Amino acid sequence: MNPMIFTPELKKRADQISANYPVQRAAALPVMRLIQETYGAISGEAELEIAEYFQIPPADVRELMTFYTLFYSKPKGKCHIQVCRTLSCNLLGAQKLIKYLEEKLKIKVGETTSDGQFSLDQVECLGACEIAPMAQVNKDYLGPLTKEKLDQILSLNYAGKIQV
């Protein structure tokens, strides 16, 4: 197979990561993160190359893809909103916020808008219950959220960092 995903540069970085462990396979999660951050998702093709890189069966990579929630087969929208639904956030209105976002974006939880701008997911406790109700928007933790603050996030289209 002619490697398309593991460019020489990426292979070099993967090798550096692998050097941190006495067993190469231990680098699977960090290397998968590297691939996902580079390409926005881990495609079927990428899975095969990852399997080849670690010399493990492709089914093992598939297992990791499905076991861990942070790996995606398809890229998320430019603005990825992950609303926490667990108890502390639920107590302070997380469900209403999720409904509001579904209505505004005209998508259901788990979907991406057709223009590829927004993805909406609900997740379990993100370890930020002191700012409940909260969401992770791309890399940032934002909260306490209100409908007004969500409007702000949507209109900014989350180009950069904002403070809520």
Next chain:
Amino acid sequence: MEKLISRFFEIQKANTLSVYLEEDGYEVAKRALREMKPEDIESEVKRSNLRGLGGAGFNCGMKWSFVPRNTGKPIYLVVNADEGEPGTFKDKYILEKVPHLLLEGMILAAFAVGIHKAYIYIRGEYELPFLRLQEAVEAAYAKGFLGKNIFGSGFDLEVVIHRGAGAYICGEETGLLESLEGKKGFPRLKPPFPAIVGLFGCPTVINNVETLSYIPFIIKRGSEWFAKLGTERNGGMRLFSVSGQVKKPGVYELPLGISLREIIYTHAGGIRGDLKLKAVVPGGLSAAILKADEIDVKMDFDSLKAAGTMGGSGGVVVMDEAMSMVEALRVTMQFFAHESCGQCSPCREGTGWIDRILNRIINGKGRPQDLDNLLDIGAYLGGTTICALADGAQMAFLSYLRKFRSEFEEFIRKGSYAHA
């Protein structure tokens, strides 16, 4: 009241090496590596009654003492920074605001046990905590505080940060080890315990971020002082994460013997809108809930256990009188059903069925026999599984049904929640 770890939360830029050094950072580790014997550190920690603050509350020094020192294999230190127990966010504060304190604690632990390689497993969603930790590790390496010949003492310690990928079960210590080895986080059957057969088949010490962050204080000021801050067998203080319907959610560092009432009313400002308290989760979602008339309990591990619940991760979630216990339990069991790794039938099937039945009840389609069925499923949920996720799910689950049974009955009868 004196603050230990959380004193640094109020100091500007305490995450940087320069500010940490101004606050006498790394002095304890420097002195210990030059002047103390490893076994003296271990016995100090043991005598301090420092308990594991990740969830299980096991005596920290005792756990270290189980590690065999001369198997010819390397010994690993694994730091549990997965912080996934709902209602818990204190490790994030340490990682973001004073990561060098954790590194200093790690150096002391590694020296005590004879460890030269450490992995910090940090939950995958944490971005800022990861960046701050990474900066700290790089700065410590640059100064010769990590790596070869630390502080010129001849002692070596390599530290690698390993990011998780989203799975609560990887906070369970053996699920974490599997995940760190590049596999899915299926917990292992114990024994053997990680102290004997841990990471890559080698003896391994696994400690929580906060547990390790208390070590520098213990070595600096002595085990006796630390032990006296808490109650019998429950040394020192801990960082309580307080959230839910309180006026001032946040992290509060308080002695282990403080009462839950004081945490809620004195420190967290009482209930929002001055409503009445209805129920509290005292130690992360896996703990049994307490009713409003049970909050005079002391928040140390042994007292909470005696009260039928647990200290767990120190996550306190407060619910006011308007909250439906049916909804609170539905959200709780949805979490466990989602996070069960699926290896054990009682856990996988039990949490799944409970989740489905509670959803039906919430949607107004409850049946009179549901409660007995739920209790029946609950009775077999824990006790027979590979890891303690199922035990925690069981403890939480049964506590709601036992303490608020009539509310569940009424909800099923009326098809909705009508609170006073």
